[in-house]
Amino acid sequence: ELWLKKLECEAVLSLLRKLETLRRAPSGFDSLIRPLDGGPCKIGAAVVVLSEALSIMFSDDVAQVQAFDRIMEQLMTRKQRAEEILWATLVDVLYHHRDKQSKEEERRRRERMERRARALEAAVARGEA
Secondary structure, X not given: OHHHHHHHHHHHHHHHHHHHHHHHHHHHHHHHHOOOOOOOOOHXXXXXXXXXXXXXXXXXXXXXXXXXXXXXXXXXXXXXXXXXXXXXXXXXXXXXXXXXXXXXXXHHHHHHHHHHHHHHHHHHHHOOO
């Protein structure tokens, strides 16, 4: 009987740990994508927090608890926000980064042409060309 009591207590502790993880996940996600210190968005870490919480939410021992509907809603909202951030980041890296590189290459090309033009003008002025 003592052994069964121990197993029951372990199961309750495990469930409490999972509930604490679920409770902290929405605010943890928010603090990682909008740090209070104004630092960069840490979407990778935020997705890990969210993924762990969603995994717990859909586990057999928690999925049946209807009291978690509000937290489930919050997690799904955060999941949608994470997807938006990831898509925006991909678009920025794939398209805007290339635009920045193109502008930088164009600036370098223009500078080279201007140097060549000045060198040619100097050569003409000296009578070399």
